[in-house]
Amino acid sequence: xxxxxxxxxxxxxxxxxxxxxxxxxxxxxxxxxxxxxxxxxxxxxxxxxxxxxxxxxxxxxxxxxxxxxxxxxxxxxxxxxxxxxxxxxxxxxxxxxxxxxxxxxxxxxxxxxxxxxxxxxxxxxxxxxxxxxxxxxxxxxxxxxxxxxxxxxxxxxxxxxxxxxxxxxxxxxxxxxxxxxxxxxxxxxxxxxxxxxxxxxxxxxxxxxxxxxxxxxxxxxxxxxxxxxxxxxxxxxxxxxxxxxxxxxxxxxxxxxxxxxxxxxxxxxxxxxxxxxxxxxxxxxxxxxxxxxxxxxxxxxxxxxxxxxxxxxxxxxxxxxxxxxxxxxxxxxxxxxxxxxxxxxxxxxxxxxxxxxxxxxxxxxxxxxxxxxxxxxxxxxxxx
Amino acid sequence: xxxxxxxxxxxxxxxxxxxxxxxxxxxxxxxxxxxxxxxxxxxxxxxxxxxxxxxxxxxxxxxxxxxxxxxxxxxxxxxxxxxxxxxxxxxxxxxxxxxxxxxxxxxxxxxxxxxxxxxxxxxxxxxxxxxxxxxxxxxxxxxxxxxxxxxxxxxxxxxxxxxxxxxxxxxxxxxxxxxxxxxxxxxxxxxxxxxxxxxxxxxxxxxxxxxxxxxxxxxxxxxxxxxxx
Numbered sequence: 001x002x003x004x005x006x007x008x009x010x011x012x013x014x015x016x017x018x019x020x021x022x023x024x025x026x027x028x029x030x031x032x033x034x035x036x037x038x039x040x041x042x043x044x045x046x047x048x049x050x051x052x053x054x055x056x057x058x059x060x061x062x063x064x065x066x067x068x069x070x071x072x073x074x075x076x077x078x079x080x081x082x083x084x085x086x087x088x089x090x091x092x093x094x095x096x097x098x099x100x101x102x103x104x105x106x107x108x109x110x111x112x113x114x115x116x117x118x119x120x121x122x123x124x125x126x127x128x129x130x131x132x133x134x135x136x137x138x139x140x141x142x143x144x145x146x147x148x149x150x151x152x153x154x155x156x157x158x159x160x161x162x163x164x165x166x167x168x169x170x171x172x173x174x175x176x177x178x179x180x181x182x183x184x185x186x187x188x189x190x191x192x193x194x195x196x197x198x199x200x201x202x203x204x205x206x207x208x209x210x211x212x213x214x215x216x217x218x219x220x221x222x223x224x225x226x227x228x229x230x231x232x233x234x235x236x237x238x239x240x241x242x243x244x245x246x247x248x249x250x251x252x253x254x255x256x257x258x259x260x261x262x263x264x265x266x267x268x269x270x271x272x273x274x275x276x277x278x279x280x281x282x283x284x285x286x287x288x289x290x291x292x293x294x295x296x297x298x299x300x301x302x303x304x305x306x307x308x309x310x311x312x313x314x315x316x317x318x319x320x321x322x323x324x325x326x327x328x329x330x331x332x333x334x335x336x337x338x339x340x341x342x343x344x345x346x347x348x349x350x351x352x353x354x355x356x357x358x359x360x361x362x363x364x365x366x367x368x369x370x371x372x373x374x375x376x377x378x379x380x381x382x383x384x
Numbered sequence: 385x386x387x388x389x390x391x392x393x394x395x396x397x398x399x400x401x402x403x404x405x406x407x408x409x410x411x412x413x414x415x416x417x418x419x420x421x422x423x424x425x426x427x428x429x430x431x432x433x434x435x436x437x438x439x440x441x442x443x444x445x446x447x448x449x450x451x452x453x454x455x456x457x458x459x460x461x462x463x464x465x466x467x468x469x470x471x472x473x474x475x476x477x478x479x480x481x482x483x484x485x486x487x488x489x490x491x492x493x494x495x496x497x498x499x500x501x502x503x504x505x506x507x508x509x510x511x512x513x514x515x516x517x518x519x520x521x522x523x524x525x526x527x528x529x530x531x532x533x534x535x536x537x538x539x540x541x542x543x544x545x546x547x548x549x550x551x552x553x554x555x556x557x558x559x560x561x562x563x564x565x566x567x568x569x570x571x572x573x574x575x576x577x578x579x580x581x582x583x584x585x586x587x588x589x590x591x592x593x594x595x596x597x598x599x600x601x602x603x604x605x606x607x608x609x610x611x612x613x
Contacts, residue, residue, distance in 0.1 A: 294475050
């Protein structure tokens with residue numbers, strides 16, 4: 001701490017330059033915080049998947065459908081406890097920007113399998129019995145100020161109904177997650193009504209969801225399912241829910257790779273920019289550093305002072321950027337509800353702080369070595 | 385008779401510029417007594433500053449020995465030499481060499497950062513050193529807010545603050561007007577006479593050299609004569 005005045009003096013020597021460098025580091029770590037959180041949100045959707053659930057999907061594309069009749073054959077497989085299904089509904093609620101996932105599902109089986117969705121018994125019963133019924137997650141209901149009993153209209157895009165008009169559903173329940181890690185930003189539609197009223201592809205669903213009794217048997221059951229429909233016109237690909245979610249995310253692009261690529265570009269630029277700034281700052285202060293060595297500062301002290309200066313700048317910019325990202329994430333999460341559990345994870349924050357320290361050390365190392373090796377007589381420019 | 389504080393024996397110093405060798409000091413012998421105030425004079429390129437750098441432990445001789453207070457400083461490692469400088473030598477330069485973003489008090493405190501003193505004790509000693517040079521009321525001023533003479537006084541306070549036995553002054557009045565230069569030289573005389581500091585000063589200015597107890601003349605790397613002060 002006793003060297004703080006010296007470190008501060010180094011930074012304050014050119015306040016505008018220090019501020020601009022700080023600002024660039026701030027932006028880099030703001031991006032780091034946001035992108036890492038988005039990346040983690042994708043991963044968390046995968047991690048939250050049940051280990052005892054298998055997804056039976058069309059073999060070749062997620063936009064294909066499979067016959068619901070497969071359900072009866074799959075039910076014969078030993079170890080399959082329950083079967084539900086879901087189909088991407090799409091549709092527009094008032095404005096295309098009001099995006100959130102909507103799925104027609106078999107109410108009873110779906111709620112039996114997905115026990116993490118919690119709703120009062122009377123609402124659960126209403127969802128099972130009322131054909132036009134839908135249930136919405138708490139965050140969706142809060143966002144659009146829906147309450148039980150409301151009629152919710154949707155304009156069709158994928159699924160035209162037989163009247164070629166809007167779909168109108170009755171909100172019969174609002175579900176919560178069993179804990180805060182469970183997403184409440186989806187809406188579920190009673191499948192019977194959807195299937196009866198849609199204009200085409202009756203009896204076809206997006207994926208089947210199998211609840212199995214023993215997760216250790218998942219590979220064997222998946223093999224059995226796919227073998228059952230091999231060489232049919234609707235072949236299947238069965239995987240754990242976790243693997244399916246990963247595959248789904250990859251179809252949207254390798255999010256992890258994209259994030260890493262963007263962050264690498266940002267940090268490489270910051271490394272060059274800050275490195276150049278630090279090098280220039282040290283070049284300008286050679287006589288001052290020579291004086292420090294003259295009055296008795298050792299080479300090691302000078303090395304550490306320069307590195308500490310670089311780390312201070314990087315750490316300050318990094319922490320400010322990460323704090324700003326933490327403040328922005330709730331707003332970002334509200335505008336993109338598809339991201340499950342978008343939040344600033346403590347691990348992300350800690351990783352950011354470590355990255356800021358590492359950046360400071362890497363950037364400060366070269367100028368610090370130069371300062372350390374400084375010859376006093378040469379630096380003061382006096383030989384004879 | 386006082387003891388010799390500084391003993392220089394057969395010192396040679398040669399610089400290398402590419403393949404060219406430039407001999408600066410040749411077989412130089414010099415004794416300086418404790419409590420002396422010595423002015424080193426000579427034309428540019430005569431080796432005055434090189435000799436001063438060797439005495440101050442800023443550089444090492446190519447051959448020969450430099451013994452100060454009984455210690456062979458030419459044999460010390462870089463780190464030990466730095467520690468030796470911090471305890472035994474105060475430096476005053478022509479261009480003051482203060483850190484521009486630090487106040488006068490903070491500049492004076494710099495050598496004390498190398499000690500185990502508390503912040504309060506460092507501040508107290510820095511203010512005492514500033515009062516010795518008559519600048520206690522300028523403690524919070526930065527170098528840009530001080531005159532040249534005041535800056536040099538702050539530099540002298542910085543040189544004094546760790547109470548070294550030896551002050552090395554390289555053209556301390558070279559950048560000052562006559563009146564201010566005389567004030568600085570008077571201050572150095574007081575430090576020598578009343579505080580017992582041994583002072584070695586390089587100067588081109590005969591009037592500055594008049595303030596010293598002895599004058600030595602260097603020419604082409606050799607001491608040519610002692611001029612009575």
